[in-house]
Amino acid sequence: MKRREFLKFAGATAGASSLASLAGCASAVPSKARVVVVGGGFGGATAAKYIRLWDPSLDVVLVERESAFTSCPISNLVLAGYSSMQEISHGYDALRRHGVQVVQDEAVAIDAQRRVVRLGRGDDISYERLVVSPGIDFNFGEIQGFEAAMNSGRVLHAWKAGAQTVALRRQLEQMRDGGVYVLSIPLAPYRCPPGPYERASMVAAYFKQAKPRSKVLVLDANPDVTSKGGLFKAAWKDLYPGILEYRGNAKAIGVDPATMTVKLEVEDVRGDVLNVVPPHRAGDIAQKAGLITTNNRWCDVDWRTMESKAAPGIHVLGDATLSAPAMPKSGSMANNHAKIAAAAIVEILGGRTPAPMQILNTCYSFVSQKEAIRVSSVHAWDEKDRTLKTVPGSGGVSAARTEAEGTYAWNWARTIWADSLG
């Protein structure tokens, strides 16, 4: 729907939708709320929960199209057979117990002037403050042939955990011993900097156990491993020699499912399972709502409140944001962005002025079934540069891969799932 049509429609139906609510329409979608949150991932779910924790007088509506959350963290372990879809899936009932009204639907339009969100079923919800935590969508056009190959089920990204995670696991299980799994990584910034290298490690671990003549070939558009490089390379050398091969400066520009090849700028590479991750941008609703500010990809925000630089009253969280310096697109960061937004919204709606917050990132990656490595950083408001910057001297990576880090990695996963959705 075009923006102008939506504005007209929003005006014409405002009365009708409140009548529908009064009549107790079956959908039970409220016509207004102090705060509406779009997207129930690490960012949106956490924002909804923490606004209710910090000011129970505020009514919060969460709009999410799926009936359950599927975690990208740990989904690489599902590919290796070390975890399950059940383990990484979490429903929204606990948020309901915090008093969040969860509406399962897609937000299809946002009118920032009138402060109204339009749902796929046609209802409108008006808000005082809106949180948009849309995650990512893909610029499929940058990899020729990818979208058709994905739609046919031949070539997958599996970079949103869910149906493609299951399908990629099946492809790996069905691949002959002696086959080649090709993983293509886009140029940074992309969701979860260490994620592709963890995935390569997990598939290599599976091959080593189940299909030892098989190979993992990593084609990285970046010149070198973008996160925890020394730790990943040491693990690959020690654990997966002859199985995992890494190539930097290997940018995919196309795929051909007929010949099962990934096209690079200078050569074609054949594989038996092609896992191509296209470049991303902020999720579709951010694009439709005019929240994208930078490179046609990301949403710039005020890091004291997460408020959009493009639309007052709208707070944007998570992977969709134009990242602050040295800030990864991670679940930990999205969860922390949500707490900045929640605190700011509670202060603003209470008639007070929010203070800048200090947040932190901790990301674990498995390199074998039991061993993990980690990166951490602390981010504080810098008054001079008007952004969040890492605190000098803080942060770093694991000393080495260990099973202890693996234990802490599982603790992180279970704890952040509960902190965001529990």
Added chain:
Amino acid sequence: MRFLVLAAAALAAIPATAQELQGRNLAAACSICHGTEGRSATNDSPLIPLAGLPRDHIATQMRAFRDGKRPATVMHQIAKGYSDPQIEALAAWFAAQKR
């Protein structure tokens, strides 16, 4: 009577002082590993719950991590991001949370 109890519960969510608000906001970042309000998310967490620990103990341990006096896998790197007043605010807030 019931109204008064409810009103008190609602008020309890709003921090009364600037240090309390600072402590709450700083502590929120910790909960990705330590659990919401410092309470463990699982029964078999390898981490000690921070909620209700003595204030001095939390502050002393944070400074020990920061100054390299207590070995750690990650806390030595994270604690270096916090000043003494921030550590005091964090410790006071966690100590005040029910277990």
